[in-house]
Amino acid sequence: MSTPRKLHIKSYGCQMNVYDAQRMVDTLAPEGFVETAQAEDADLVILNTCHIREKASEKVYSELGRLRVAKDEAARNGRAMQIAVAGCVAQAEGDEIIHRAPVVDVVVGPQSYHHLPHLLARARAEGRAIETEFPVEDKFAALPAPKPAAIRARGISSFVTVQEGCDKFCTFCVVPYTRGMEVSRPVARIVEDVQRLADNGVREITLIGQNVNAFHGDGEDGAPWSLGRLLHRLAAIPGIVRLRYSTSHPRDVDDALIEAHRDIPAVMPFVHLPVQSGSDRILEAMNRKHTAADYRRTVERFRKARDGMAFSSDFIVGFPGETEDDFSATLALVDQIGYAGAYSFKYSPRPGTPAADMQEAVTTASDTSRIMDERLARLQALIDRQQAAFNAAAIGKTVEVLFERAARNPGQIVGRTAYLQPAHVMASPDIIGQVLPVAVDSLERYSLIGRLAQAAQPVVSSRVPSAMTTGA
Ligand code: 5AD
Numbered sequence: 001m002s003t004p005r006k007l008h009i010k011s012y013g014c015q016m017n018v019y020d021a022q023r024m025v026d027t028l029a030p031e032g033f034v035e036t037a038q039a040e041d042a043d044l045v046i047l048n049t050c051h052i053r054e055k056a057s058e059k060v061y062s063e064l065g066r067l068r069v070a071k072d073e074a075a076r077n078g079r080a081m082q083i084a085v086a087g088c089v090a091q092a093e094g095d096e097i098i099h100r101a102p103v104v105d106v107v108v109g110p111q112s113y114h115h116l117p118h119l120l121a122r123a124r125a126e127g128r129a130i131e132t133e134f135p136v137e138d139k140f141a142a143l144p145a146p147k148p149a150a151i152r153a154r155g156i157s158s159f160v161t162v163q164e165g166c167d168k169f170c171t172f173c174v175v176p177y178t179r180g181m182e183v184s185r186p187v188a189r190i191v192e193d194v195q196r197l198a199d200n201g202v203r204e205i206t207l208i209g210q211n212v213n214a215f216h217g218d219g220e221d222g223a224p225w226s227l228g229r230l231l232h233r234l235a236a237i238p239g240i241v242r243l244r245y246s247t248s249h250p251r252d253v254d255d256a257l258i259e260a261h262r263d264i265p266a267v268m269p270f271v272h273l274p275v276q277s278g279s280d281r282i283l284e285a286m287n288r289k290h291t292a293a294d295y296r297r298t299v300e301r302f303r304k305a306r307d308g309m310a311f312s313s314d315f316i317v318g319f320p321g322e323t324e325d326d327f328s329a330t331l332a333l334v335d336q337i338g339y340a341g342a343y344s345f346k347y348s349p350r351p352g353t354p355a356a357d358m359q360e361a362v363t364t365a366s367d368t369s370r371i372m373d374e375r376l377a378r379l380q381a382l383i384d385r386q387q388a389a390f391n392a393a394a395i396g397k398t399v400e401v402l403f404e405r406a407a408r409n410p411g412q413i414v415g416r417t418a419y420l421q422p423a424h425v426m427a428s429p430d431i432i433g434q435v436l437p438v439a440v441d442s443l444e445r446y447s448l449i450g451r452l453a454q455a456a457q458p459v460v461s462s463r464v465p466s467a468m469t470t471g472a
Pocket residue numbers: 052053172173174274276314315316345346347348349350
């Protein structure tokens with residue numbers, strides 16, 4: 001066993017990156033690395049980057065500027081600090097990063113995290129190491145499984161990657177270029193992962209993938225399974241009380257997925273279903289492969305199948321050529337759907353994507369920026385109103401909460417509702433890991449404040465094993 005070395009990982013962007021950061025920690029643990037919260041003390045700093053919008057990738061370079069100072073300071077104290085750039089900026093920009101920021105020792109794309117120990121050694125020997133290929137071997141099979149102590153430390157809710165990459169090629173999006181083509185993991189591997197998490201106290205699983213409902217991994221019977229079928233299999237694992245999945249494409253919502261919401265209580269009635277725009281003209285230019293009416297019909301299918309279904313979405317404003325009429329169609333769609341929440345972004349041209357070459361700006365350059373700001377503000381105001389109304393509707397009701405951890409306020413325990421709203425109650429920490437009914441009294445910003453509505457007994461008892469040695 002080598003002497004302990006300190007590792008600091010800073011993640012930007014999506015849930016996939018949060019999950020990947022944990023996999024990097026698990027990969028480096030056998031090398032003697034332990035995590036530290038301070039970049040300054042670390043022997044290795046990894047920036048796990050995001051390339052989805054311009055601002056996200058620019059942050060990396062300003063962070064590297066700060067790290068240069070920390071690395072120089074460490075060197076003055078006789079300590080070698082290595083700096084690695086991982087994630088989608090690494091994939092997209094490769095050795096450009098080292099030209100722009102020579103402080104970087106290792107550039108590693110998302111498909112190569114299992115090679116990190118080797119890349120760090122190579123950088124020590126040769127000064128630099130870069131790997132942004134899409135290797136042929138299965139990175140998931142090569143990544144070590146997390147240790148029970150690491151799982152327990154991460155709490156009762158966990159992500160599990162079920163597919164990676166995307167073949168949809170929306171014209172604004174870098175994902176098909178940075179994460180590659182869609183690849184689904186075999187069901188047996190996913191079941192093993194979920195079983196291990198369940199055995200170590202995890203109760204809620206969020207299946208993640210850039211286009212998660214395109215999942216078609218090899219099933220236990222050798223045939224490809226849909227996401228709906230996978231959800232059935234995972235719900236049967238003792239200890240798993242909640243299942244979620246993100247992010248879905250409206251086009252890939254099939255009957256099996258709708259039926260999973262109808263038939264499996266553990267599948268939460270809350271779906272992140274990005275629509276991006278409400279205008280068919282813009283949806284077409286975005287290559288979204290669905291119309292606003294298709295999207296509305298899909299939402300209706302979910303709502304018919306399960307009471308209390310709620311939705312969140314992503315929106316882009318100011319896509320090339322977006323007129324006031326197009327934007328009004330987006331506002332109208334938001335009005336019709338009624339979201340529990342949503343993210344909205346100003347369009348940002350990404351190098352190498354088809355939309356980056358679309359010349360039709362909204363109007364002139366300076367006007368474009370003003371119009372985008374104004375549209376973003378209008379859309380966000382509408383979404384904020386819907387979110388506030390959705391949260392306020394919980395007041396006076398009894399809702400089911402999966403308790404996660406002690407809150408900052410002494411004596412309070414915090415959990416989440418089916419709709420991911422934080423909910424606080426005064427209670428014993430024994431309730432952590434249980435789903436219990438909470439009578440909601442009030443709302444503080446985005447958090448529900450309430451009381452346990454009955455003695456601590458799991459309400460989803462059918463799925464909690466009698467011997468609670470496990471969790472999932
Ligand atoms: N500009 C602005 N927003 C974008 N997104 C993806 N690419 C871009 C871009 N070029 C948004 C989409 C997507 C979310 C993850 O990020 O709304 O759903």
